[in-house]
Amino acid sequence: MVEVGTHVLKIDGPVTRETIKNYAKASGDHNPIHVDDDFASKVGLNGVIAHGMLSFGYGAHHLNDFAEECNGQLINLGCEMRGMVRPGDWILTHITVKAINDDILEIEMIQNSKMPLKLEKDGKQIETFEALEKGWVSEKEQDLIKTEETENGTLTYREALVNKGWGKIRI
Amino acid sequence: MTERNEEYFKQFIGYEFGPDKYRIKGKNLSAYSAAIGDKNPKFYVEKKEGEEKPDYSKIVAHPAYAATYTIPGLLMQLSEVKDKDGNKLVKNIGKLLHTSQEYNYDGCDPLTPADRKVFTVGKIVDLFIKNEKLWVELLFTSTNADKTKTFCRTTIKGLLRKGGF
Numbered sequence: 001m002v003e004v005g006t007h008v009l010k011i012d013g014p015v016t017r018e019t020i021k022n023y024a025k026a027s028g029d030h031n032p033i034h035v036d037d038d039f040a041s042k043v044g045l046n047g048v049i050a051h052g053m054l055s056f057g058y059g060a061h062h063l064n065d066f067a068e069e070c071n072g073q074l075i076n077l078g079c080e081m082r083g084m085v086r087p088g089d090w091i092l093t094h095i096t097v098k099a100i101n102d103d104i105l106e107i108e109m110i111q112n113s114k115m116p117l118k119l120e121k122d123g124k125q126i127e128t129f130e131a132l133e134k135g136w137v138s139e140k141e142q143d144l145i146k147t148e149e150t151e152n153g154t155l156t157y158r159e160a161l162v163n164k165g166w167g168k169i170r171i
Numbered sequence: 172m173t174e175r176n177e178e179y180f181k182q183f184i185g186y187e188f189g190p191d192k193y194r195i196k197g198k199n200l201s202a203y204s205a206a207i208g209d210k211n212p213k214f215y216v217e218k219k220e221g222e223e224k225p226d227y228s229k230i231v232a233h234p235a236y237a238a239t240y241t242i243p244g245l246l247m248q249l250s251e252v253k254d255k256d257g258n259k260l261v262k263n264i265g266k267l268l269h270t271s272q273e274y275n276y277d278g279c280d281p282l283t284p285a286d287r288k289v290f291t292v293g294k295i296v297d298l299f300i301k302n303e304k305l306w307v308e309l310l311f312t313s314t315n316a317d318k319t320k321t322f323c324r325t326t327i328k329g330l331l332r333k334g335g336f
Contacts, residue, residue, distance in 0.1 A: 012208055017296070019206075027239045052269070053238045057207030060235035074234055078273030143228070147195070153256035170276075 002070050002105065002171075006097040009061040013090035014116075015050050020087065023054045042079040047134055055162050059093045059109050063167045066095050072105065072171035078166030083113060088130050090114040091162065114157050117145070121153030131158070150167035175336065180298040180305060180325055183260050186216045189292040189311075197227020197284035198332035206232045234280035237274045237323040245293045248329075249309070252295070265336025267307075271325040280320040289313050290323055297324075304336040 017035075024030050031052055032039035040048045056079050067074040085091065092112045097108040115136065119127040131137065137145065137158045144158045197216070204214035214233045216225045250264040261267065290313070297308040299325065311325040 023206045026203040029239075053235065053242075054207065056238075056272075057209075057233075057235040061211075062211035064234055065211070068211075071229060075277040076273065076275050077234055078271065080271040081269070084187065147327050170277075 002048055002097055002100075004100060006096055007063070008095045010058075010095070011090055011114075012058040012093070013092065013114075015054070015085055015087055015089050017048065017087050020048065020054065021049050022148070023051050023057070023059070024110060027051065027053065029053070041059050046136065047088065050089075050142060052081045052163070053083050053087075055091050055111055055113070056081075058091050059163060060110050062093050062095060063107065063109060063169075066107070067167075067169040070105065070169060070171050072169040074167060075104075075135075075170050076145065076168035077109075077165065079109065079111075079163040080166075081162075082164055083160050083162040085113050085162055086115060086131060086136055090116075092159070095167075099131075103171055105169040105171060107167040107169060109167055110161070111163040111165065112159050113162045114159050117156045117158060119153045121122045126153060175280070177298075177300045180207055180260070180300070180336070182254060183252065183295050183298055186252055186260075187288075187292055189245060190290040191240075191248060191293075192246065193240035193289045193291065195232070195240075195282065195284060195286055195289060197230060198225075200230055200232050200236060200282075200284065201225075201227055203236050203239065204230075206234060227284050229286070232276045232322075234274060234276065236282070237250075237313065237325055239274070241288045241291050241313060241323070241325045242269065242327060243293055245309070247294060248293065249307075257265075261331065261336060263331075263335045264303070264312045266332040268332065269327065269329045271328045275324040275326070276295075279322055279324070281323040286315055286320070286322070288316060291317055293323055302331055305331040307331065 037047050064074050094110045096108045098108045116129040117132040129149045149158050203215045218225050250261045252260040289309050294310045296310050309327045313322045
């Protein structure tokens with residue numbers, strides 16, 4: 001039963017250079033900032049970034065699945081793009097029912113990128129990720145760094161807003 | 172030339188441009204859906220081993236697919252919008268930052284491979300200057316050739332940074 005406050009979390013990733021190339025090919029958006037590390041670095045990005053529409057596409061996928069689970073139809077979707085996605089990032093899509101007006105579910109869709117930085121076990125660093133090596137976490141983002149216990153050790157990552165989205169489902 | 176202040180830019184509100192024509196192929200619809208991880212059979216056809224040509228005729232475009240047939244072509248056409256004296260609205264399209272989008276399918280028809288082509292026209296809905304940036308709101312309407320079907324109404328918002336307008 002869907003009600004105001006119903007929430008689902010979907011996780012995609014990790015985004016890879018292959019994922020990004022596949023999206024470039026499928027969408028026809030071959031902007032080199034997405035597929036050419038040298039070019040992206042020359043324009044100040046310090047490596048490729050994923051298409052904004054790739055993460056939004058993941059969100060659209062989950063919104064549509066949610067609409068189908070509600071026996072409804074997705075009639076509107078959109079987002080404000082707030083942040084970049086890098087290779088190695090996971091995309092966390094939070095779908096929340098914010099209101100029900102007659103036969104319309106008003107949905108909030110928040111997408112965050114989870115950027116792995118390092119993995120530690122027994123006080124020793126056992127793996128570092130590209131994000132840490134390339135310095136993709138800015139000074140301003142230091143307070144977005146978190147840790148979590150995983151079966152492989154303590155993961156340090158940065159979680160940041162990527163897309164602030166919405167949708168409408170007719171039920 | 173008139174000073175390019177906010178009043179100058181207001182003349183472009185209501186300006187229509189396009190159409191931009193985009194070819195629809197079932198194979199591409201399916202590949203797009205796969206690229207965003209959605210293998211729902213409504214949008215995607217799995218190619219079976221040994222199968223030469225899968226049947227894409229029964230799928231429809233993914234709700235996110237409108238991004239491919241609206242944004243790139245129409246934003247390029249925006250760079251050709253001119254005032255009555257031939258001065259371009261956009262001086263440098265490279266300064267355009269796309270900030271938000273909304274795809275409205277209410278009352279629209281599903282887009283299928285049988286539709287073959289999508290025609291999208293753009294309209295400038297709003298323009299204003301804030302924080303030394305020119306903010307732009309565009310409405311794109313995507314239809315078939317004879318406009319008997321509407322596939323999507325897309326609202327795009329963006330801004331032109333200094334030097335772009």
